[in-house]
Amino acid sequence: MISRFAALAAAMLIASPALAQTGDAAKGKAVFARCMACHAVDPGVNRLGPSLGGIVGRPSGAAPGFAYSAAMKKASIRWDAKSLDAFLTKPSASVPGNKMMFAGLPNPADRANLIAYLASAGRK
Structure with a gap:
């Protein structure tokens, strides 16, 4: 029987042509090192940017306690x-006027891996 998480991950990957390859959460954790100065994956731990724990399925602008x-x-x-793939490609184009000062991740494999990591990280 396929786990609920595996079914969700498979559906997420099918949803975006850029994510045709399966993301590797372990490699995504390494990609996340670029994000750690501003973000955490622990739920409720906001830094310069909001917590990314549980981001998959969450509406934009909704992490508690973040301005x-x-x-x-x-x-x-x-x-x-x-939506994460589009945002991570170029945040300023995806959501013009957002505060995130990051140019984006041009490599589709890096984005797929990071999204796989975010889908698995910060869950309690």
């Missing part, structure tokens, strides 16, 4: 593989 930009609050994004 989001007006642009992110108004974005009306439900974070899934497709």
Whole structure:
């Protein structure tokens, strides 16, 4: 029997052509090292950026205790593989006016791996 997490991960990967390859959460953890100065995956641990723990399935601008930009609050994004892939490609193009000062991840494999890691990290 396929686990609920495996079914969700498979559905997320099918949802985006850029994520046609299966992401590797272990490799994604290494990619996340670039994000750690501003983000944590522990739920409720906000830094310069919001906690990314449990981000998959969460609406944009909704991590408790974080002061989001007006642009992110108004974005009306439900974070899934497709929306995360678009955002991580170029945050300023995906949500113009957001506060994240990061150019993006141009490598599709890095994005797929990071999304796999985020889907598995910070769950309690």
